[in-house]
Amino acid sequence: MHVAFFLLLGGSLARFLLRHPGEARTPWIIGLSVALAVLHVLFYVVRRGRGPGRARPRVHLGIVVGVWVVLVVLAPSFAWCAVPLFYTGLRTLPTRTALALVALLTVFVVAAQLQLAKGQFDPTLLLAPPAVAAVAAGTFVHMQRQAARQRALIEDLIRTRRELAATERREGTLAERQRLSYEIHDTLAQGLSSQQMLLQAADRTWDTDPATARRHVRTATSIAERNLAEARRFVHDLAPADLAEAGSGGLEEALRAVAARENARLHIDGAAPAAPLPDRVQSALLRIAQGALANVREHARATTTALTLTYLDDQVVLDIADDGRGFDPRAPRGAAGVRGHGLPAIRARVQQLGGTLAVESAPGEGTVLSAAIPLAVPLEPQP
Numbered sequence: 001m002h003v004a005f006f007l008l009l010g011g012s013l014a015r016f017l018l019r020h021p022g023e024a025r026t027p028w029i030i031g032l033s034v035a036l037a038v039l040h041v042l043f044y045v046v047r048r049g050r051g052p053g054r055a056r057p058r059v060h061l062g063i064v065v066g067v068w069v070v071l072v073v074l075a076p077s078f079a080w081c082a083v084p085l086f087y088t089g090l091r092t093l094p095t096r097t098a099l100a101l102v103a104l105l106t107v108f109v110v111a112a113q114l115q116l117a118k119g120q121f122d123p124t125l126l127l128a129p130p131a132v133a134a135v136a137a138g139t140f141v142h143m144q145r146q147a148a149r150q151r152a153l154i155e156d157l158i159r160t161r162r163e164l165a166a167t168e169r170r171e172g173t174l175a176e177r178q179r180l181s182y183e184i185h186d187t188l189a190q191g192l193s194s195q196q197m198l199l200q201a202a203d204r205t206w207d208t209d210p211a212t213a214r215r216h217v218r219t220a221t222s223i224a225e226r227n228l229a230e231a232r233r234f235v236h237d238l239a240p241a242d243l244a245e246a247g248s249g250g251l252e253e254a255l256r257a258v259a260a261r262e263n264a265r266l267h268i269d270g271a272a273p274a275a276p277l278p279d280r281v282q283s284a285l286l287r288i289a290q291g292a293l294a295n296v297r298e299h300a301r302a303t304t305t306a307l308t309l310t311y312l313d314d315q316v317v318l319d320i321a322d323d324g325r326g327f328d329p330r331a332p333r334g335a336a337g338v339r340g341h342g343l344p345a346i347r348a349r350v351q352q353l354g355g356t357l358a359v360e361s362a363p364g365e366g367t368v369l370s371a372a373i374p375l376a377v378p379l380e381p382q383p
Helices: 002-019 026-049 057-074 075-093 095-118 123-206 209-237 242-263 279-300 342-352
Strands: 265-269 307-310 315-321 356-361 367-374
Touching: 002 075, 026 057, 026 075, 057 075, 057 095, 075 095, 075 123, 095 123, 123 209, 123 279, 123 342, 242 265, 242 279, 242 307, 242 356, 265 315, 279 307, 279 315, 279 367, 342 356, 342 367
Parallel strands: 265 307
Antiparallel strands: 307 315, 315 367, 356 367
């Protein structure tokens, strides 16, 4: 629009100078042309890029249009400079006001063209300016509506993205709360339950068998120490205390410590991969072992429990087997042997790592729990 304005202004001035050389009004025409060019540069080129210069755009438009009207009255050949002014008015004013301005400018253009015709009527002089004005106004209004629709669409997309982000945060919070509930169940809750049973047993045998009672108390004290370490670890970084204490021994050393506390045997089958297992895989396998052994201690009444950690080419498998009283895996939650968070927590841990869990058991025939975790675990938890 800037280029078109200056081309039309320069062409109109050149036409006037060629058609009317040496007239008395020529200095005024040249002065008004220069003034119009300077005002256009100041109002719509230089200051438009600076922002604060557009504080009074309607006043600026009025000045420019006023100078152009005087110029058209003195020299009708400058009438076509109105076309760029159409867009300036449409961009500056509200739509209805801008259309009224376009109509007014079109009247001046038609009058100027008729004056240039010197009494010779030409229908194109009467119809062409309104047609050009209509095309210019219609194009600009259509562009404005398209821009408004695009802005609305962008706002909807931004709002949808924010809502999606908020939903993801809520889901992440719920998932973390569920994970923490499983962590607490597998450690603190199981430990407190064991302490309660041991202390109750010590209370029953305190008078009749003091040695056994003291042994129960010592065991309960050991479990309390372990729970305290777990609680501190929760506060620190939520990593299993056994895994942190294992140091370079990693998962295998931590499983040995857990198995020793629960009077279970540990067997390692296969060679560990060259690259250490991811921390969350080691943590999950250790929690699975702790949860399964806690279930054995509380529900199975087993005399023998064995843990087997097997390294395969594409996965690591942890098996926990006992010779306890067993249960029916298909029984609904709340039935004997299928209560609490034990198995659901184990299953959730395995699924989060893209693994599989198999439970084989029957009443009176013991239980075998097998958790298989792929070595290439997914980056995000599985649903």
